[in-house]
């Protein structure tokens with residue numbers, strides 16, 4: 471059974487319909503990616519699952535979200551965290567004026583297991599991101615972008631998620647830092663947490679995920695194993711930036727006047 475099963479999801483913001491009939495599954499223990507350009511509806515999808523659309527004046531108006539086969543789309547956002555589904559929103563939203571330690575402590579609020587579990591989680595987060603232990607007393611706003619992304623991830627882990635929803639974790643990060651974050655996601659997944667990852671960086675997402683979906687203007691247009699999608703012309707052209715060499719040669723030819731050469735040589 472899939473850990474997460476989204477069926478026929480419809481969601482939007484007032485008159486704006488951002489998602490139409492979106493269905494996807496995250497099998498237990500896997501990393502699943504959702505690719506798509508700006509405005510495709512990726513953040514809306516994660517917000518609908520985490521029940522946080524209401525904070526953005528949005529609403530889910532159709533479909534269902536099942537966790538282990540149990541409908542969860544009527545829970546509150548806090549209820550969803552208690553059920554083990556935790557979102558790391560886009561843009562590294564840490565509490566800038568609070569210390570790193572307090573940010574992590576805040577992540578444990580509402581988590582199951584009490585103080586002992588929180589201490590265990592903290593040890594795990596520090597093991598994963600040693601820099602957060604070193605900077606525990608610093609204000610989070612002073613961390614670099616990459617360190618803030620680590621803190622955002624660490625804070626989510628403090629809630630002991632069984633399913634992590636990641637919104638563009640590599641956004642705005644230098645390649646080396648993106649790679650470090652990707653490595654951390656792999657380690658988190660290897661320790662048993664399922665991951666639904668939304669990314670514009672398709673190369674990174676397809677490396678991490680076993681399956682992926684392509685979302686375009688609120689609808690799933692392609693889905694399959696990550697390797698099948700990475701090999702598909704559509705994904706290569708639109709999301710991996712691989713140029714179709716024949717088409718490129720034709721365009722370049724036209725640009726430098728190859729049609730004229732053709733006429734002359736005919």
Ligand code: ATP
Pocket residue numbers: 483486487488506507508509510511512513514515526527528670
């Ligand atoms: P990006 O990669 O640019 O963040 P996205 O794929 O995450 O894009 P969403 O942010 O989910 O896309 O946006 C989907 C649609 O919903 C867009 O048309 C967007 O303008 C609209 N939208 C998003 N948030 C709101 C909001 N708070 N109020 C009104 N419309 C919104």
